[in-house]
Structure formats: structure tokens, C-alpha cells
Amino acid sequence: MSAATPVPAPGAEPQIHLRPGPGPCDGDERIARLIRRQGRQGDGLIEVLHQVQEIHGYLPKPALLQVARALRLPLSRVYGVASFYHLFRLQAPATHRCAVCLGTACFVRGGGRLAAGLQRRLGLALNQTRDDGTWALEQLSCIGACGQAPVLVLDGVLFSAPLLDQPKALDCWLTSLGLPAGVETR
Amino acid sequence: MVALPPCERPRLRCCAASGCRSAGARPLLAALRAAAAAGGTAPDGIAAGDQAADDISAGASAAPEPLEVRSVGCLRLCGEGPLVAWDGPEGTRLFGGLAPAAAAALVDQVRGLASLPLAADPALVSHQLDLEQPFFRLQRPLVLEGCGIVDPERIEAALAHGSYAQLRRVLHELSPEAVREQVRRSGLRGRGGGGYPTGLKWDTVALQPPGRRYVVCNADEGDPGAFMDRSVLEGDPHRLLEGMAIAAYAVGADHGYLYVRAEYPLAIERLRLALQQARQQGLLGPSIAGTAFALELEVRVGAGAYVCGEETALLHSIQGQRGIPRTRPPYPAQAGLWGAPTLINNVETFAAVPVILRQGGDWYAAIGSEGSRGTKVFSLSGAIRHTGLVEVPMGISLRTVVETMGGGDPDGGAVKAVQTGGPSGGCIPADLLDTPVDFESLLSLGSMMGSGGMVVIGQGTAMPEVARHFMAFSVNESCGKCVPCRAGTVQLLALLDRFVEQRATAADLEALEALCAMVKATSLCGLGQAAPNPVLSTLRHFRQEYTAALGPGS
Numbered sequence: 001m002s003a004a005t006p007v008p009a010p011g012a013e014p015q016i017h018l019r020p021g022p023g024p025c026d027g028d029e030r031i032a033r034l035i036r037r038q039g040r041q042g043d044g045l046i047e048v049l050h051q052v053q054e055i056h057g058y059l060p061k062p063a064l065l066q067v068a069r070a071l072r073l074p075l076s077r078v079y080g081v082a083s084f085y086h087l088f089r090l091q092a093p094a095t096h097r098c099a100v101c102l103g104t105a106c107f108v109r110g111g112g113r114l115a116a117g118l119q120r121r122l123g124l125a126l127n128q129t130r131d132d133g134t135w136a137l138e139q140l141s142c143i144g145a146c147g148q149a150p151v152l153v154l155d156g157v158l159f160s161a162p163l164l165d166q167p168k169a170l171d172c173w174l175t176s177l178g179l180p181a182g183v184e185t186r
Numbered sequence: 187m188v189a190l191p192p193c194e195r196p197r198l199r200c201c202a203a204s205g206c207r208s209a210g211a212r213p214l215l216a217a218l219r220a221a222a223a224a225g226g227t228a229p230d231g232i233a234a235g236d237q238a239a240d241d242i243s244a245g246a247s248a249a250p251e252p253l254e255v256r257s258v259g260c261l262r263l264c265g266e267g268p269l270v271a272w273d274g275p276e277g278t279r280l281f282g283g284l285a286p287a288a289a290a291a292l293v294d295q296v297r298g299l300a301s302l303p304l305a306a307d308p309a310l311v312s313h314q315l316d317l318e319q320p321f322f323r324l325q326r327p328l329v330l331e332g333c334g335i336v337d338p339e340r341i342e343a344a345l346a347h348g349s350y351a352q353l354r355r356v357l358h359e360l361s362p363e364a365v366r367e368q369v370r371r372s373g374l375r376g377r378g379g380g381g382y383p384t385g386l387k388w389d390t391v392a393l394q395p396p397g398r399r400y401v402v403c404n405a406d407e408g409d410p411g412a413f414m415d416r417s418v419l420e421g422d423p424h425r426l427l428e429g430m431a432i433a434a435y436a437v438g439a440d441h442g443y444l445y446v447r448a449e450y451p452l453a454i455e456r457l458r459l460a461l462q463q464a465r466q467q468g469l470l471g472p473s474i475a476g477t478a479f480a481l482e483l484e485v486r487v488g489a490g491a492y493v494c495g496e497e498t499a500l501l502h503s504i505q506g507q508r509g510i511p512r513t514r515p516p517y518p519a520q521a522g523l524w525g526a527p528t529l530i531n532n533v534e535t536f537a538a539v540p541v542i543l544r545q546g547g548d549w550y551a552a553i554g555s556e557g558s559r560g561t562k563v564f565s566l567s568g569a570i571r572h573t574g575l576v577e578v579p580m581g582i583s584l585r586t587v588v589e590t591m592g593g594g595d596p597d598g599g600a601v602k603a604v605q606t607g608g609p610s611g612g613c614i615p616a617d618l619l620d621t622p623v624d625f626e627s628l629l630s631l632g633s634m635m636g637s638g639g640m641v642v643i644g645q646g647t648a649m650p651e652v653a654r655h656f657m658a659f660s661v662n663e664s665c666g667k668c669v670p671c672r673a674g675t676v677q678l679l680a681l682l683d684r685f686v687e688q689r690a691t692a693a694d695l696e697a698l699e700a701l702c703a704m705v706k707a708t709s710l711c712g713l714g715q716a717a718p719n720p721v722l723s724t725l726r727h728f729r730q731e732y733t734a735a736l737g738p739g740s
Contacts, residue, residue: 045506046489050448077507084508084665085489087448103410104605104641105567107655141492141659142410143449146567146641147205147264147574158208 028066030055035070042071045081049088058089094129094136098122098179099153103142110164111150115139117170118152121181135180154179187327188261188271188334189278189317195251196274196296198222199334201267202257203420204452205413205574209267209283215257217289218270222253253296259333259421262322264413265573266315271334272296279304280315288313320590321572326553328561329537330577333421338456341463344424350469352543353428356435357477362392365436369539371547373559378404378495378532379607379636380712381558381625387529390519391437394527401434401442402523402530404500405457408447408492409608410659412639414563415533417575419446419453422537423460427483429536431470432543434481437529442481443504447488457485492609492663496711497530499665510667511711532637534563555581558624562638568605569644571596578623585619588642595644603643603727607636609656609663610716612723613649632723634716649728650735654682656720664713671714674705678721685735695732699725 034051038044048071052063059082068078082088100106100115119125122137129136145151148160154177164170175181200206200215261269266282274296284292291309294300305311327333336343344350356365370385391399403426407415418426426444434442446454461483464470472480486504493499494509497518503509504523522528538560542550551559558580564587567573571593578587588594588604595601603613612633614621621627625635643652657679666672681698684690702718702725709715725732 041506043504043506046503047487047506050487050489080508081506084510085491087490102655104608104639104655105411105573107410107652108568108641108643108647140449141662142408142412144407144413144416145205145208146411146413146565147267148208149567149573151208160208 028055028063031063031066032070035067040071042073045071045073045078046085049078049082053088058092060092091129092133095134096155097136097138097153098155099138099140100126101140101143101145101149101151101153103140103146103149105142105146106150109149113164114150114152114161114170117164117167117174118179121171121174121179187331188280188322190271190273190335192275192277193273194275195254196272197254197256198292198296199256199258199261199271199273201259201261201269201334203260203417204450205260205264206267206269207452210285211268213286214268214270214284214289215255217286218255218293221290221293222255253293256337257339258335259338260330260417260575261334262325262576263315263572263574265571269315278317280317281310281313282315284310284313320586321574321576321593324582324586324591325577326561326579327577328541328550328553329418329425329534329563330422330575331541332425333417336422336424338421338423339459341424341460341467344422345467348544349422349424349540350428350464350467350475352540353431353435353469354475356432356543357475357479362436362438365432365543366392368543368547369436372542372550373547373554373557374535374538374542374550375558375625376532377534377538377562377637379409379610379634381635384531384535387519387531388433388437390517391439391527391529394520398441398526399437399439400523400526400528401430401437401439402500402504402518402528403430403442403444403533403536404495404497404530405444405446405450405453405533406488406495406500407450407533407637408495408663409610409637409639411565411567411605411641412608412637413565414575414638416450416453417563417565418533418537419450420456423453423457424464425540426457426533426537427460427464427470429539430483430531431474431481432539433529433531433536435479437527439529440480440482442483443486443523444483445486445488445494445500445504447494448490454485454487461485491665492659493665493711493713496713499711500530501528508665510665511713513710534638553579555579555622555624557626562623562635564623564638564640566592566640566642568641569595569601569647570642580624581622583620583622584614587623587640588619592642595642597644599645601642602645602647603649603652605633605641605643605652605720606639607634607716607719608639609659610634610712610719611636612719613643613652613727614723615727618727632719632726634719648686649724649731650682650685653721653724654679654686657682657717660713660717664717668708668710668714670705670708671710671717674701674709674714675717677701678705678718682721685732688735689737690732690735692736695736698732 068075102111124137126139150161270281272279288309332347336347366388374384375381491509494503496511499509499511518528554560561577563577601616603615605613628635661675664671706718
């Protein structure tokens with residue numbers, strides 16, 4: 001980070017001194033706009049972070065700085081919130097995300113075996129992303145689709161997994177979903 | 187309600203809630219609507235049934251009466267989704283697992299254009315579900331009265347079904363004290379798991395010194411295996427808003443929040459739409475229903491933290507902070523949001539309020555059992571034949587719910603245990619299934635009512651593994667503020683690993699029990715205090731599985 005003096009947002013109270021992020025961070029007009037729309041209320045921080053994540057796919061550091069400045073909150077508070085909640089990502093997400101549910105109903109119906117099958121197939125541990133950023137394997141704890149258990153969410157689409165006791169059939173099914181097979185990159 | 191009285195003009199109701207959506211409800215709904223618009227025949231791109239095309243086009247040219255295809259909330263039997271109900275002169279028929287390709291065949295049947303009778307229609311017959319089975323027959327819908335009937339995206343439908351009638355009546359005819367009196371008399375207890383008497387909580391808030399008050403709906407349904415609140419939010423959001431508005435009037439609040447977990451995008455979308463519609467109709471906002479009562483409600487979306495279901499953590503989260511609990515007292519009813527008295531109730535609690543006002547507190551209190559009045563919604567899942575949502579009178583036996591209604595183990599085996607109360611609850615063994623479902627009975631067995639998730643465990647699942655599953659959840663969800671929960675759950679998980687991997691010693695068993703007692707006694711909030719429950723309850727009812735896991739060295 002550079003040591004230049006931060007440029008306060010128009011009308012900002014000067015008492016909070018944040019170190020500036022890389023140059024264009026305050027210039028993200030989309031973030032500035034959504035914070036204006038939200039009314040610059042500190043208690044709306046979580047809502048703001050949700051929207052920032054919608055724009056970027058994750059919460060880049062410059063964006064967190066911009067949010068802190070615009071809401072007149074210490075960066076520690078913004079970062080604290082961003083890192084506390086599971087759904088906020090501080091790293092860019094993988095191109096494809098496969099999330100397996102390990103809620104109780106899925107667990108009882110063989111979600112563990114499904115997770116193990118996915119780990120083998122993608123060559124990833126749970127909550128791990130491939131180095132090339134193409135695939136991530138995540139775990140969820142209940143998304144309320146217990147009637148379809150066990151389930152996985154592939155790039156935002158929910159699927160109910162059949163035939164867990166037949167590894168070959170399960171593999172065929174995963175192939176039909178477009179999951180790469182037999183990957184050795186570990 | 188799923189089965190409706192016979193009606194002259196036929197109608198289709200297609201469940202478009204999350205559960206059925208994940209089973210393919212959206213393309214099915216589109217195909218049904220297309221088939222209905224086309225007079226029975228499906229347009230290009232959607233495979234029609236293999237009926238004679240001539241018959242169908244003849245039907246279309248006769249311009250049949252428009253057929254209503256309604257998008258509704260949960261039709262209960264989620265495991266057979268997507269579900270479609272056909273209401274007609276002969277009552278309701280229910281179909282499960284229809285593919286979009288079967289839509290035309292169903293519409294033909296509804297219109298009486300099919301060449302085969304329903305019982306011989308190959309596209310439909312194997313999909314028809316028995317509405318007389320105990321799963322449906324033993325339900326007592328109060329909270330879910332409108333769920334599955336009204337279109338949750340149209341306030342007109344909710345109004346026609348009676349929503350907001352009690353709010354209007356209450357505002358014009360009853361004092362806040364009179365409203366609280368009815369809720370007290372109903373014996374309603376908090377449906378989020380704690381079971382605190384709702385009337386008492388409302389009184390506590392109402393009787394605080396004058397000043398601002400808030401009302402908050404806890405819709406952070408985080409227990410794995412629980413989807414009751416989601417079904418209310420997605421299936422009948424106006425009932426919840428009405429209940430919340432009545433509560434706000436009863437305690438003197440003019441501002442409120444609905445805190446919904448981000449994992450429920452459809453619920454959030456429908457709730458926001460419902461709020462907007464209610465404002466347009468003058469049922470929220472300034473001077474509601476022509477009275478001086480004003481109420482602003484806002485949706486706040488969580489961000490994936492189980493601990494935010496704990497009320498003080500939830501309040502922090504609404505204020506844009508980390509979801510970290512604090513010590514009580516003061517209770518939120520005394521000092522909650524921004525220090526003001528705050529009423530926090532669960533979705534199901536608020537949704538029970540309109541029916542209590544409509545029928546009277548005494549009427550409601552006559553349902554259920556001593557100490558646990560009214561009905562409770564449960565979500566049945568796991569190793570069970572009929573997965574879905576049931577609303578039953580309190581005091582019904584677990585066996586009735588799990589075996590009679592739920593149909594028992596899908597493979598015909600015996601049920602091993604029933605898990606209630608999520609990560610804070612415990613496992614009840616099969617030989618205690620005759621226990622009545624009420625707050626006290628479940629507590630006495632080392633479990634708890636919880637929010638209503640009921641996960642059935644089959645013979646193939648080892649109980650130490652179940653305990654480890656929940657402990658891993660608690661480790662992941664501990665907020666980290668207090669040491670017993672942050673470090674204790676990690677140590678408990680490591681001990682449980684030893685049992686699952688069959689390398690535990692007698693000393694491990696002792697340590698496990700001692701640590702459970704310590705974490706339970708010394709944690710700051712409910713999450714940590716209840717985290718040992720799955721271990722303690724399985725130790726109590728399935729101890730032999732732990733002792734059998736002791737390694738040879740012990």
C-alpha cells in the first residue's frame with residue numbers, strides 16, 4: 001500500500017484515517033452508488049457487502065476499503081464482519097463450484113459417501129479450490145432440500161444425487177453433470 | 187391444506203417452493219401453463235403425450251374454458267416432488283414426480299379430453315398419490331392453513347383467503363392489552379426451540395417504560411434438517427406479516443425487521459414482494475387500515491452464520507455487526523436493538539397469531555397437550571419413506587409422526603432413532619417412540635423440541651458418527667467468543683474421532699463425559715451450552731456403541 005493521504009469522501013468526517021488501497025478503489029462507481037442508495041448507514045454493512053459481492057463475485061480488498069470510507073466505519077470493523085460470515089468470500093471464486101450438502105438429512109442418506117466420491121473425482125479436499133482456479137469443492141450444512149437428500153449444488157443449480165450404493169452409476173451421473181473425471185492435479 | 191372441498195371449476199395447483207423446484211417444478215409449471223393455454227395440446231418444444239393429436243386440436247378449436255394453473259407453496263410431501271394438485275368436482279387429486287412431458291396428459295384429464303380414463307393413463311397413473319394416507323389425514327393445518335392454497339406472490343389471493351382480516355379487526359376493535367390477553371390464554375410458546383411463553387414475552391416488551399420498541403422476526407432457520415419456516419416464508423408470507431403486525435400493535439412497536447438467512451433466496455424474494463404489496467394495500471406503512479397505527483418492516487439478510495439464530499447474536503447482525511452473542515440479562519425484551527425493548531419471535535410463532543385471534547385463545551389452547559398448546563410444524567427427513575412437512579397437534583406420539591405418518595424406514599427396516607432439535611437436540615431411540623411430542627417430554631429424554639426438524643436415523647448409521655457429525659457442525663459454527671465453546675467443541679470432536687475410528691480408551695470415555703458437562707455448564711450462549719447434547723443423548727441411549735468402540739488397549 002502507498003503512504004499517500006487518503007482522500008476523504010465528500011462530506012466525510014475526517015477523524016477516521018484509513019490507509020488508501022490501490023488507486024482506483026474509491027472510483028468504483030457501482031459501489032459508491034449502492035452505498036448512496038443505502039443511505040450511508042453503518043448498520044446496513046452486511047447488506048452492502050452482499051451487494052459488493054454480487055458485483056465482484058467476492059470482496060476484494062480495495063472494495064472493503066471503499067466501503068469502510070463511505071460508511072465511515074473503521075476498516076477493522078468492515079473486515080471483521082466480512083471475515084466472520086461464511087458466505088462472504090475474501091478470495092476470487094473458482095470458475096465452477098460444486099457444493100455438497102452435509103446437513104443431517106443428507107448425512108443420514110449417504111451425503112458423506114457422495115462427498116467422498118466428489119473429493120476423489122475432483123482431486124480436492126472439502127473447501128478446497130484447484131490451483132488453476134477452475135474448480136472448487138465446498139461443503140454446505142443444510143440448504144433445506146432435505147426431501148431430495150442427498151443433494152449437491154453445481155454452479156448454483158441444485159441436484160438430488162441418486163444411486164450412491166453403485167459407484168459406477170454415480171460416476172456416470174456425475175459425468176452427465178459435467179464434472180471432470182479422473183483428475184490428478186492435487 | 188392439500189385436499190380441498192369439491193369445486194365446480196377445475197384448477198391445478200403446482201408447488202413452486204424450493205423443495206419442489208429442486209425436483210423440477212419450474213419446467214413442469216411452465217408446461218402445465220402452456221398446455222392449459224393451448225387447450226390441452228402442448229406447444230412446440232414441450233413433448234405432448236402420445237394421445238391422438240386430432241382429438242386435442244379438436245378440443246383446442248372449441249376454445250375450452252380457461253384453466254387456472256396456480257403456483258402455490260408447499261404441498262407437504264416434498265420427497266415426491268414436484269407436486270401438483272388437481273381440484274375439481276370430485277375433490278382433490280395429488281400427483282408427484284410428473285415430468286413436463288406429462289403436463290399435456292394431465293391437462294387433458296382435467297378437461298375431460300383424454301382418450302383413456304385416469305386409472306389407465308400411463309403418463310399419470312403411477313404418479314397419483316393417496317390423499318387419504320395418514321401423512322395427510324392426521325395433519326391439523328393452522329399455521330400452514332393457506333400454504334399450498336394461496337399464490338404466495340399475489341396479495342389478492344392471500345386477502346381472499348382471509349389474510350389481514352384479523353389485523354384489521356384487532357386495530358379497530360381490540361386494545362393492545364386485549365390482544366396480549368388472547369395470546370396469553372392461547373398458551374402459545376415460542377416455536378423457535380426455546381418454548382418461552384409468547385404472551386409473557388409480549389407483556390414484558392409492552393410493559394417497558396415508554397419509548398421506541400422494535401419487533402423482530404427470527405427467520406434464520408439454521409438447524410440442519412429443518413425447513414418449516416422456509417415453507418411459511420415461501421408459501422404464505424402474508425400470514426407471517428399479519429402476525430408480526432398484530433404483535434407490533436400489541437407491544438407498541440412501529441418498526442421491525444425480518445432476519446432471513448441468505449441460504450433462502452426464494453423466501454427473501456417472496457418476502458420482499460409481500461412487503462411491497464402490503465404497503466401498496468395500506469396494510470403496512472403509515473396509518474394502517476385507516477387507523478393511527480403505523481408499522482415499517484424491513485428484510486435483513488444473514489450471511490451464513492448459524493449462531494445468528496441466537497437472539498442476541500441476531501440483534502448484532504441486524505445492526506451490521508459480527509453475529510456474536512452477549513450475556514443476558516438484559517434480555518432483548520428489555521434492551522434489544524439500539525438499546526430499545528425488542529420483541530423477537532420465530533416465524534412459526536408469528537404465523538400462529540392470526541388464527542389465535544380469529545378463533546380465540548381458549549380455542550387454540552384446547553388443541554395440544556398440557557403445557558404444550560396448539561399445533562407444531564415438523565419437517566420429516568432422513569431414513570423415512572415420506573419426507574416432507576407435517577403440522578400436528580402437540581402431544582401426538584413420535585411413533586405416530588414417524589411410523590404412521592412418515593411410513594417408517596424406506597427399505598422396510600426398523601427405525602433406529604429420531605433426531606430432534608438439530609445440533610442442540612438429541613437422538614431418541616426407537617423404543618421410546620411412544621413419547622408424546624411436547625416441550626417437557628422431549629427435554630426429559632435429553633433431546634428438545636427445537637425448531638421442528640425431525641431426522642430419522644436408520645439401522646445403518648452408527649451413533650458416535652452422528653454425534654461427530656453434529657460436533658463438526660458446532661466447531662464450524664462456534665463464533666469464537668467464549669473459550670468453552672471455541673476450544674471445547676474442538677476437543678470433543680477430537681475425542682469423537684477416536685470413537686468413530688475405534689481407537690478410544692476408557693479414559694477417553696471419561697474425558698468425553700467430563701468435557702461435555704463442562705462445555706454445557708460454562709458456555710456463554712445456547713450454541714455452546716447445547717453443543718454437547720447430541721453426544722450426551724447418544725451416550726445415554728446408545729452407550730454400548732461407545733463402549734464397543736473402545737480399542738484393544740483399554
